[in-house]
Amino acid sequence: xxxAVRWARAVRWYLQELTGESEYDxxxxxxxxxxxxxxxxxxRQYEVLRAHHRETNPQSRCC
Amino acid sequence: xxxxxxxxxxxxxxxxxxxxxxxxxxxxxxxLLGAVAWGVLALARGEKISAVWxxxxxxxxxxxxxxxYSRFIARRVLRPDDRRATPAERLEDGxxxxxxxxxxxxxxxxxxxxxxxxxxxxxxxxxxGYLPGTLWIVAGVIFAGAVQDMVVLFLSMRRxxxxxxxxxxxxxxxxxxxxxxxxxxxxxxxxxxxxxxxVVNALAHSPWGTFSVAMTIPIALFMGFWMHRIxxxxxxxxxxxxxxxxLLAIVGGSxxxxxSLAGTFTLSPTTLVFCLVGYGFVxxxxxxxxxxxxxxxxxxxxxxxxxxxxxxxxxxxxPVLRADAVSDFATSGAxxxxxxxxxxxxxxxxxxxxxxxxxxxxxxxxxxKLIQKESQVRMIGYGAMLMESFVAIMALIAAATLEPGLxxxxxxxxxxxxxxxxxxxxxxxxxxxxxTPDQLTQAxxxxxxxxxxxxxxxxxxxxxxxxxxxxxxFGGTAMKAFWYHFxxxxxxxxxxxxxxxxxRVGRFMLQDMLGNVWKPVGRVNWKPGIWLCSALVVAAxxxxxxxxxxxxxxxxxxxxxxxxxxxxxxxxxALAVCTTVLIKSGRLRWAWVTGVPLAWVVAITFTxxxxxIFSDDPKIGFFAQRAKYADAIDAGQVLPPAKSLDDMHTVVxxxxxxxxxxxxxxxxxxxxxxxxxxxxxxxxxSPGTLPTTEAPYVESRIPEGxx
Numbered sequence: 001x002x003x004a005v006r007w008a009r010a011v012r013w014y015l016q017e018l019t020g021e022s023e024y025d026x027x028x029x030x031x032x033x034x035x036x037x038x039x040x041x042x043x044r045q046y047e048v049l050r051a052h053h054r055e056t057n058p059q060s061r062c063c
Numbered sequence: 064x065x066x067x068x069x070x071x072x073x074x075x076x077x078x079x080x081x082x083x084x085x086x087x088x089x090x091x092x093x094x095l096l097g098a099v100a101w102g103v104l105a106l107a108r109g110e111k112i113s114a115v116w117x118x119x120x121x122x123x124x125x126x127x128x129x130x131x132y133s134r135f136i137a138r139r140v141l142r143p144d145d146r147r148a149t150p151a152e153r154l155e156d157g158x159x160x161x162x163x164x165x166x167x168x169x170x171x172x173x174x175x176x177x178x179x180x181x182x183x184x185x186x187x188x189x190x191x192g193y194l195p196g197t198l199w200i201v202a203g204v205i206f207a208g209a210v211q212d213m214v215v216l217f218l219s220m221r222r223x224x225x226x227x228x229x230x231x232x233x234x235x236x237x238x239x240x241x242x243x244x245x246x247x248x249x250x251x252x253x254x255x256x257x258x259x260x261x262v263v264n265a266l267a268h269s270p271w272g273t274f275s276v277a278m279t280i281p282i283a284l285f286m287g288f289w290m291h292r293i294x295x296x297x298x299x300x301x302x303x304x305x306x307x308x309x310l311l312a313i314v315g316g317s318x319x320x321x322x323s324l325a326g327t328f329t330l331s332p333t334t335l336v337f338c339l340v341g342y343g344f345v346x347x348x349x350x351x352x353x354x355x356x357x358x359x360x361x362x363x364x365x366x367x368x369x370x371x372x373x374x375x376x377x378x379x380x381x382p383v384l385r386a387d388a389v390s391d392f393a394t395s396g397a398x399x400x401x402x403x404x405x406x407x408x409x410x411x412x413x414x415x416x417x418x419x420x421x422x423x424x425x426x427x428x429x430x431x432k433l434i435q436k437e438s439q440v441r442m443i444g445y446g447a448m449l450m451e452s453f454v455a456i457m458a459l460i461a462a463a464t465l466e467p468g469l470x471x472x473x474x475x476x477x478x479x480x481x482x483x484x485x486x487x488x489x490x491x492x493x494x495x496x497x498x499t500p501d502q503l504t505q506a507x508x509x510x511x512x513x514x515x516x517x518x519x520x521x522x523x524x525x526x527x528x529x530x531x532x533x534x535x536x537f538g539g540t541a542m543k544a545f546w547y548h549f550x551x552x553x554x555x556x557x558x559x560x561x562x563x564x565x566x567r568v569g570r571f572m573l574q575d576m577l578g579n580v581w582k583p584v585g586r587v588n589w590k591p592g593i594w595l596c597s598a599l600v601v602a603a604x605x606x607x608x609x610x611x612x613x614x615x616x617x618x619x620x621x622x623x624x625x626x627x628x629x630x631x632x633x634x635x636x637a638l639a640v641c642t643t644v645l646i647k648s649g650r651l652r653w654a655w656v657t658g659v660p661l662a663w664v665v666a667i668t669f670t671x672x673x674x675x676i677f678s679d680d681p682k683i684g685f686f687a688q689r690a691k692y693a694d695a696i697d698a699g700q701v702l703p704p705a706k707s708l709d710d711m712h713t714v715v716x717x718x719x720x721x722x723x724x725x726x727x728x729x730x731x732x733x734x735x736x737x738x739x740x741x742x743x744x745x746x747x748x749s750p751g752t753l754p755t756t757e758a759p760y761v762e763s764r765i766p767e768g769x770x
Contacts, residue, residue: 012299017167019298019360030157047295051352053158056587058567059429061560062421063180063254063630
């Protein structure tokens with residue numbers, strides 16, 4: 001049972017990392033480390049930033 | 064994949080550590096197992112063998128290659144240094160650059176390189192039998208494809224994630240750099256056109272397939288709004304909802320097919336072309352979060368899920384290979400799917416899975432900016448490519464498990480097969496295989512398609528093969544039609560994602576190039592510039608898509624060699640950059656590691672290109688074909704498979720365009736190669752090493768054991 005929980009957590013962690021769901025937390029941590037007093041964006045604001053970033057940095061997918 | 068269980072001890076060690084006895088025994092065992100499997104494949108003549116032997120032979124070879132050859136490349140040739148900070152660490156900004164867990168990055172990189180390519184090429188190449196294709200996929204990936212991916216990734220990582228085009232300009236020169244840039248753009252256009260053609264051929268006259276693929280658009284829009292507006296950033300839950308909706312859409316397709324809506328979704332190839340072109344334009348100008356991003360997530364989940372399912376299916380169902388090991392077409396070169404002899408045409412038909420130049424663009428894109436430790440280029444560059452190669456092997460298995468008669472009835476050009484089951488059966492008999500009209504009708508009925516005749520492009524063949532394998536494991540014959548459309552959907556999804564993303568990348572490249580001529584076009588947020596460049600890119604690949612869909616000689620049969628040559632030429636550019644850098648940095652002794660694959664890929668592409676331009680055989684040479692049809696037009700004749708003089712003129716135009724394009728590609732790559740050779744000679748003549756653009760050493764602060 002404990003093992004199953006651990007596996008489920010690992011899978012969840014992997015998927016969140018893979019899809020970039022955990023990017024927001026990492027971005028906040030990074031901002032906080034370098035500019036401790038600057039306000040952090042909300043999740044919603046961050047998604048707008050991220051979408052804009054994807055807009056201007058297209059990545060090719062292979063065949 | 065064995066990659067995750069392998070020890071990571073590839074740091075340069077002061078003295079040679081002896082391999083522990085247990086490892087010696089383990090690797091001897093792996094080598095023996097692989098050798099036995101290859102032996103079975105080589106010696107089995109006349110009897111049908113199980114596909115499991117192919118899987119074992121491939122996996123055994125991959126394991127040995129990863130453990131020994133990739134380690135050799137890392138230790139001797141590239142010499143990664145884990146005490147050196149990677150760009151992800153030095154330039155960390157929380158957005159583009161950040162040290163990423165290597166397992167996550169492997170997934171990322173794999174999702175970016177693997178798409179429909181490794182699924183299509185091997186299916187077409189199955190006309191030469193399963194053995195030549197398997198040998199090239201396995202040997203090609205070990206000595207060329209994975210090497211290219213790993214070395215390009217390493218070089219780009221040492222240059223703060225520079226793109227292939229920039230590296231070509233910096234390391235080779237301005238002429239070579241400019242030629243490389245134009246070649247990349249032109250090659251991408253061909254690639255998008257051919258991939259879109261695969262979708263058109265898979266969806267034509269198939270209401271079930273068309274409905275379920277069309278449904279991906281509202282599903283993606285819903286997902287986009289959900290994770291952008293309603294639950295910002297919840298990607299995993301949104302993707303799971305999306306996948307569930309997608310499965311519903313496949314099931315719904317069956318219902319639509321049998322309802323009054325069927326007519327609405329039964330589209331001709333030409334109509335589908337216009338739908339795809341329109342879709343491509345809209346998708347590339349809409350905000351990314353609406354369509355592109357959610358579709359990308361959906362495609363990633365489907366990709367990983369389906370590939371895992373296929374691996375399980377192949378191992379559990381252990382299907383028998385029904386195709387010949389080496390068919391007569393391998394030597395005669397008169398195969399109906401693609402013309403030309405084994406050398407060079409097998410090697411350009413199977414690109415992705417063995418050696419794919421397009422990967423160099425991904426390996427010099429996002430991935431190098433995310434690597435945590437230098438030595439991880441081995442697992443991410445080499446390892447991910449081995450995984451893609453395995454996908455190609457499974458596609459080959461799926462095609463080789465089909466009855467050869469059915470395979471040819473699906474993949475020969477429509478002009479040869481005719482429209483009815485009788486004519487197709489007759490034509491297949493003419494090729495030396497048998498399938499009765501009744502069997503052909505039954506096969507179509509089993510997957511609930513109107514017809515399977517001349518469904519070229521690889522996707523339908525793979526889908527039939529996958530439905531056979533899957534239905535043997537999950538659900539039985541009742542599920543066959545579901546699995547068929549599942550496979551079609553998943554290929555179409557990959558391809559449409561590539562088309563979206565490729566159109567956008569192409570637009571940026573075009574804006575960049577045109578921006579040099581007229582400044583405003585280069586501005587990334589000037590709307591008219593965006594629309595103009597998007598329209599130009601879509602029109603360019605749309606042209607090839609349209610000619611492919613209407614070509615009397617069969618679009619895939621005509622265009623696929625062009626696509627293969629283009630992709631392999633890109634590999635030639637990438638390997639030329641790698642070899643030049645190795646020589647410039649004083650590693651002439653190891654330059655063969657990329658130099659030999661470079662020589663090989665130049666040999667196959669230039670031979671193939673030469674034959675496509677100069678061959679007297681109208682089946683192979685584009686200009687011979689043009690002459691044949693032009694002469695007939697002058698004489699007022701209509702040559703089959705053309706049905707009218709209009710068709711004849713279409714053939715003349717298409718073969719001229721294709722021939723000129725191949726000549727242009729060869730010329731561009733020749734410029735890069737000559738420029739690279741000049742730089743190499745200059746480097747060898749100069750007493751020291753020539754300057755390269757590697758970023759300076761900075762000590763890493765991430766502890767070495769942390770990863």
